[in-house]
Structure formats: structure tokens, C-alpha cells
Amino acid sequence: MSEQQKVYPVKPEVADAAWINKEQYLAMYAESVNNPEAFWAEQGKRLDWMQPYTRVKNTSFDPHNVDIRWFEDGTLNASVNCLDRHLAERGDQVAIIWEGDDPNEDKKITYRELYHEVCRFANGLKKLGVQKGEVVTLYMPMVPEAAIAMLACARLGAVHSVVFGGFSPDAIASRVIGSDSRIIITSDEGLRGGKCVPLKENVDEGLNNPAVKTVEHVVVLKRTGGSIDWQEGRDVWWHELVADCADECPAEEMQAEDPLFILFTSGSTGAPKGLKHTTGGYLVYASMTHQYIFDYKPGEVYWCTADVGWVTGHSYIVYGPLANGGTTLMFEGVPSYPTHGRIGEVCDKHQVNILYTAPTAVRALMAQGDNVMDSSTRSSLRLLGSVGEPINPEAWEWYYRVIGNSQCPIVDTWWQTETGGILIAPLPGATDLKPGSATLPFFGVQPALVDAEGKILEGATEGNLVILDSWPGQGRSIWGDHERFVQTYFSTYQGMYFTGDGCRRDEDGCYWITGRVDDVINVSGHRMGTAEVESALVAHEAVAEAAVVGYPHDIKGQGIYVYVTLADGFDASDELRKELVKWVRKEIGPIASPDVIQFSPGLPKTRSGKIMRRILRKIAANETDGLGDTSTLADPSVVDDLIENRAIQ
Ligand code: WT7
Numbered sequence: 001m002s003e004q005q006k007v008y009p010v011k012p013e014v015a016d017a018a019w020i021n022k023e024q025y026l027a028m029y030a031e032s033v034n035n036p037e038a039f040w041a042e043q044g045k046r047l048d049w050m051q052p053y054t055r056v057k058n059t060s061f062d063p064h065n066v067d068i069r070w071f072e073d074g075t076l077n078a079s080v081n082c083l084d085r086h087l088a089e090r091g092d093q094v095a096i097i098w099e100g101d102d103p104n105e106d107k108k109i110t111y112r113e114l115y116h117e118v119c120r121f122a123n124g125l126k127k128l129g130v131q132k133g134e135v136v137t138l139y140m141p142m143v144p145e146a147a148i149a150m151l152a153c154a155r156l157g158a159v160h161s162v163v164f165g166g167f168s169p170d171a172i173a174s175r176v177i178g179s180d181s182r183i184i185i186t187s188d189e190g191l192r193g194g195k196c197v198p199l200k201e202n203v204d205e206g207l208n209n210p211a212v213k214t215v216e217h218v219v220v221l222k223r224t225g226g227s228i229d230w231q232e233g234r235d236v237w238w239h240e241l242v243a244d245c246a247d248e249c250p251a252e253e254m255q256a257e258d259p260l261f262i263l264f265t266s267g268s269t270g271a272p273k274g275l276k277h278t279t280g281g282y283l284v285y286a287s288m289t290h291q292y293i294f295d296y297k298p299g300e301v302y303w304c305t306a307d308v309g310w311v312t313g314h315s316y317i318v319y320g321p322l323a324n325g326g327t328t329l330m331f332e333g334v335p336s337y338p339t340h341g342r343i344g345e346v347c348d349k350h351q352v353n354i355l356y357t358a359p360t361a362v363r364a365l366m367a368q369g370d371n372v373m374d375s376s377t378r379s380s381l382r383l384l385g386s387v388g389e390p391i392n393p394e395a396w397e398w399y400y401r402v403i404g405n406s407q408c409p410i411v412d413t414w415w416q417t418e419t420g421g422i423l424i425a426p427l428p429g430a431t432d433l434k435p436g437s438a439t440l441p442f443f444g445v446q447p448a449l450v451d452a453e454g455k456i457l458e459g460a461t462e463g464n465l466v467i468l469d470s471w472p473g474q475g476r477s478i479w480g481d482h483e484r485f486v487q488t489y490f491s492t493y494q495g496m497y498f499t500g501d502g503c504r505r506d507e508d509g510c511y512w513i514t515g516r517v518d519d520v521i522n523v524s525g526h527r528m529g530t531a532e533v534e535s536a537l538v539a540h541e542a543v544a545e546a547a548v549v550g551y552p553h554d555i556k557g558q559g560i561y562v563y564v565t566l567a568d569g570f571d572a573s574d575e576l577r578k579e580l581v582k583w584v585r586k587e588i589g590p591i592a593s594p595d596v597i598q599f600s601p602g603l604p605k606t607r608s609g610k611i612m613r614r615i616l617r618k619i620a621a622n623e624t625d626g627l628g629d630t631s632t633l634a635d636p637s638v639v640d641d642l643i644e645n646r647a648i649q
Pocket of ligand 1: 265310311312386387388389390391412413414415416417418438499500501513515516522525526527
């Protein structure tokens with residue numbers, strides 16, 4: 001039996017204890033697509049509404065009128081749903097377990113404490129004039145204050161825009177410009193793997209950009225106490241801001257379709273776009289998927305290792321778990337520090353029941369050998385999750401056998417920044433597992449595979465993955481550019497949401513995501529536009545032209561392979577290679593570091609001047625036997641040179 005056909009059936013004891021078993025899944029799924037109004041009207045009740053909704057679904061994927069509304073006449077506040085409503089029953093239960101970068105540092109925060117901290121900080125933000133509807137930018141380390149700041153914004157009806165702490169000053173600047181933020185919340189420094197990350201310094205540098213005109217205040221959390229520059233009048237210490245603030249703060253009544261947050265993500269062209277997520281549908285969906293896909297039970301300790309700078313952190317560290325009154329673990333550090341056993345040690349220390357991480361982390365541990373987990377038992381674990389990129393069956397098996405002691409189902413969860421929550425994943429009590437497959441759609445999700453013309457393909461087949469109808473967690477627009485939203489997602493295949501992913505469906509109806517079919521690459525689960533890396537490169541004086549492609553990488557899933565033609569007067573050298581890597585890190589951030597740079601006198605182009613990336617991808621992947629037709633190239637000899645001088649990996 002090949003790896004790809006291996007099946008792990010649901011164990012009866014898991015099905016018995018789970019929220020949803022197979023019969024329930026089938027019945028509920030059928031109801032969710034046959035009668036979405038009634039289905040979601042019922043599911044929406046999982047939240048506390050200030051004004052109950054009477055209209056449930058009002059959505060159109062028609063490219064002339066893309067308009068997505070859920071629960072539109074209901075009102076609510078997300079922070080009330082994550083905090084206030086839990087106080088009576090579980091005020092003293094731990095909401096956030098924080099595990100520091102240093103294994104000797106940790107902290108537990110109860111729901112009551114979190115509630116008061118959020119109120120206090122919301123009152124602090126009010127003193128700075130923060131109002132409903134304005135965008136507040138966060139650039140934070142993985143500390144509870146990141147969640148506190150998000151929830152404080154939600155309490156006031158301000159829209160948070162979290163910028164991943166690994167991004168560069170330029171990236172901060174462009175995101176602040178794209179959202180007209182007046183307030184930035186950051187920290188003196190972050191701490192990761194024993195090293196300091198100069199967050200405040202990066203903010204200062206980003207704000208030096210003369211095109212940033214809107215920022216009035218930078219709120220600074222003291223994390224390390226390291227020395228930082230201070231701009232009197234602009235910069236405000238977090239602890240000083242809240243020193244005299246009350247620990248109660250009334251919550252704004254928000255319309256279900258008022259924005260909760262924006263989050264910038266990369267596409268195949270242009271600058272990153274700010275995906276807009278709204279309040280009601282998003283929170284219903286984040287909370288419901290968290291409960292059913294992780295089969296989350298009250299009192300369990302749940303750990304998602306993502307950073308709050310990504311959508312995974314938004315939906316499955318903060319909003320989903322807290323809306324469900326869960327205990328969510330937040331980890332400041334990295335899996336390899338102080339040793340590669342850290343993830344298992346944290347599981348033992350905090351008795352983690354559910355662990356949700358990325359394939360790249362699993363593969364990095366796998367590369368250390370089976371003994372890497374010897375320092376822990378992980379006996380508290382009950383369920384494992386995977387997210388961010390396809391998980392290869394070998395990594396799945398290793399995750400199952402070594403980290404999960406062959407005891408824990410793995411939910412491979414496929415979704416995107418745009419989708420707000422998980423769309424395709426097994427339910428542990430209902431779905432037989434297949435290593436490498438995200439298996440079946442969640443309630444209300446109607447995936448389909450289409451060919452290049454948009455014809456829907458039936459049965460076991462392969463094609464481009466689209467979603468036929470809306471689900472409540474769906475992103476509603478691109479901030480300030482609805483037309484781009486329509487163009488990017490609803491115009492390739494009329495009337496369908498196009499995911500950008502390729503996918504196979506097997507004879508059991510299970511989905512196997514094969515990766516992006518556009519010019520987006522996925523490096524260690526981090527999404528990047530090849531065009532962004534290219535535009536960073538051509539901004540360097542030595543670069544005349546650059547083309548960037550992904551290539552298979554053992555640990556990262558995909559690595560970044562760069563082809564560069566040099567400007568007149570510059571010569572290829574290792575020095576220049578290092579310089580360009582440094583340059584890209586500075587322009588975008590360390591996650592965009594090129595793995596390989598190949599200098600070449602020319603790039604393969606069609607006669608009309610279009611770079612043939614298909615060929616560049618093949619050369620990078622060392623698949624030079626199957627280059628296909630190169631006769632349409634303006635200068636076919638370019639290809640021979642590229643192959644001959646292929647950079648060694
Ligand atoms: C892209 C979305 C989902 C939150 C984190 C990433 C890839 C994501 C899986 C999975 C195969 C996956 C897709 C998708 N992806 N999860 N389980 N199996 N591929 O969110 O940064 O918006 O990236 O990540 O290619 O389109 P994102």
C-alpha cells in the first residue's frame with residue numbers, strides 16, 4: 001500500500017467522546033449547504049448579541065456586485081464575547097498561559113484578569129483619542145499584551161492591523177500608509193531564541209519614511225528594558241498610559257458587518273493587500289471551527305504555535321479559543337531554543353491537550369532524529385493539528401508517531417488569510433485520516449475543482465480549487481480597494497471564489513492541496529509574492545533584472561530561488577550575493593531571505609518580453625529534462641546558460 005493510500009480510521013472511543021461523529025457530520029453538512037439560512041441562524045446563537053439578527057445570509061459572488069454580509073442586522077462586540085460573558089462561569093479559569101522565550105519565564109492570566117487588563121488598556125487608548133472605525137497598527141512580540149491590545153481595539157470598535165514582528169521597517173511603513181494609522185502599538189524589544197528583536201527601533205525607522213504622515217503616537221510596552229530612542233510627545237509607555245485608567249470600560253455596540261481587523265497578505269502581483277474581516281460572521285466561524293475541528297472541550301489546554309502576526313494567530317490563538325472560553329497557550333520563543341526538545345517540554349510543563357503547528361516545524365524536528373523528543377513524554381496530548389502548507393506524508397507519519405506517541409489524530413487544516421477560518425479539515429470524531437490530505441469541507445463550505453476555463457470537474461480529478469458559495473468567516477474586501485478584491489478572487493472564474501491553490505480530489509471525495517498555482521510562494525508556511533521579492537531586488541543598484549521562483553526545500557517546503565542579471569559595471573561575486581541577501585532582509589524581512597542566487601546574463605523571455613517562469617521553476621527544481629517547448633523564446637541559448645550555471649544547493 002503506498003503512503004498516499006494509507007487510512008487512519010476514526011477510533012470508536014474518539015468518536016464517542018467527540019462533539020461530532022460521522023452521522024452528525026453528514027447530516028449537519030447536508031443541512032448547511034441545502035439550507036444555509038436555517039443552519040447559520042442556529043449556529044449564530046453561539047455568540048452573545050446585543051441586538052439579535054433577523055437576516056442571516058446576504059451574499060453575492062457576482063463579479064459585477066461582490067457583496068458579502070452575514071447576520072447583517074445583528075449587533076455585538078467581539079471583546080464582550082471573548083471576555084465579559086465568561087466572567088460569571090469561569091472568571092477564575094486561566095484564559096492565557098504565556099510561556100516565555102526563556103524556559104524559566106511563564107505567566108497565567110485568568111479571564112477576570114484579562115478582562116480588566118483589556119478594559120484598562122482600552123481606556124488608555126481612549127485617552128489617545130482612539131475612536132470606533134479607525135485603524136490601529138500593532139507590531140508586537142508574542143506576549144499577552146498583543147492579545148490585550150487586539151481585544152482593547154475590538155472593545156472600542158477600532159480596527160486592528162497586526163504587522164508580523166519579523167517584518168522590516170519598510171514593511172511597517174507601507175502598511176501604516178495603506179491604513180492611515182494614527183497609533184502604533186509596539187514593544188521596546190522582542191525576545192526570540194535568546195536574541196533581542198529591535199521592534200521599537202524598526203518602528204522608528206519605518207516612521208522616518210517621509211511618506212508616513214498619519215502617525216501621532218507610538219505606545220511602547222516595556223518587555224526587555226533594552227535601551228531605545230524616545231520621541232517626546234509622540235512616544236508613550238504602555239504602563240504610564242494605563243497607570244491611572246479604570247479597569248472597566250463599556251464596549252461599543254458594533255454592527256455585524258463593521259470591520260474587526262485588517263491583515264495584510266501577499267498576492268501574485270503588487271504590494272500586500274489588507275484583507276478586511278468583519279465582526280459577527282468572523283467570530284461565529286472562528287469559534288465554531290475551533291470547537292469542532294480541534295474538538296475543544298471546556299478546561300482543556302490548547303496550544304497554537306503560530307504568531308499573532310498571521311491570521312492563524314488571530315483566529316486560533318486569540319478569537320476562536322477565547323470566544324469559546326478556552327485556555328490558550330501563547331509561546332514567545334522558537335521550537336529550537338534552548339534545545340530542539342522545547343515543544344515537547346512545553347507540552348509537559350503546561351499539560352497541553354491540543355497542539356497546532358506547521359509542517360515546517362515538524363520537518364525541522366524530524367531532521368534531528370527520533371530522540372529529539374526524549375526530554376518529554378507529551379502524555380497530555382490528545383489531538384494534533386497542522387496548518388500553513390501541504391504536509392508531506394512522511395512528516396505526517398513522524399508527527400503522529402513521535403510527537404503524538406501514535407495516540408493522537410492529526411487534523412490537517414487548509415485555509416487562507418482570506419477565508420478567516422479553516423475551510424477543509426477532518427473532524428476528529430467523524431473523518432478517517434489520510435496522511436497528506438486535508439480531507440473534507442467544514443459545514444457550509446462548498447469546494448469545487450475547475451479546469452482552466454472554469455468548467456466544474458466531477459469525481460476523482462485534479463484542478464484549481466474554488467469555493468462556490470460564501471461562509472461567515474470570509475474576508476469581505478481589500479481595505480480601500482474593493483475593485484482589487486473583485487479582480488483577485490472573483491474574476492478568474494465568474495461567480496466563484498478562486499483560492500489560488502491547485503488541488504486533487506480522490507475517489508472518497510477527499511481533497512489534497514497541491515500548492516499555489518499563481519506567483520505566490522510558501523516558505524516555512526509564510527506566504528510571499530514573488531513580485532514583492534523581485535521589486536525589492538531591482539531596487540538595488542547592482543540589479544538590472546530579477547526573477548524569483550519557489551523550489552522544493554526539505555525543511556521549508558519551498559525555498560526562494562533568485563535569478564539576477566546585473567547592471568552594467570557590476571560583477572558577480574559571493575560578496576554581492578551576500579549583499580543582496582542582506583538587502584532583501586532589510587527591505588522585506590528575514591523570512592524573505594533568498595536561499596539561492598544565480599547570476600545570469602539573461603532571463604528566458606518570450607518574443608513579447610514576458611519572463612517564462614515555468615522554465616525558471618523547472619531549472620530551480622533541477623527538473624531540466626522536462627523543460628517543454630522552448631522554441632517560442634526570444635533567445636533559446638539563455639536556457640543552456642542557466643542550466644549550465646545552475647546554482648549549487
Ligand atoms: C495558503 C494560505 C491558513 C493560515 C496560514 C496560512 C497554503 C495553508 C494548508 C494546508 C496545504 C495549505 C495554501 C493557501 N496552505 N494551509 N493545510 N495544506 N496548503 O495562511 O498565509 O493566507 O496562506 O497556504 O497554499 O492558499 P496564508
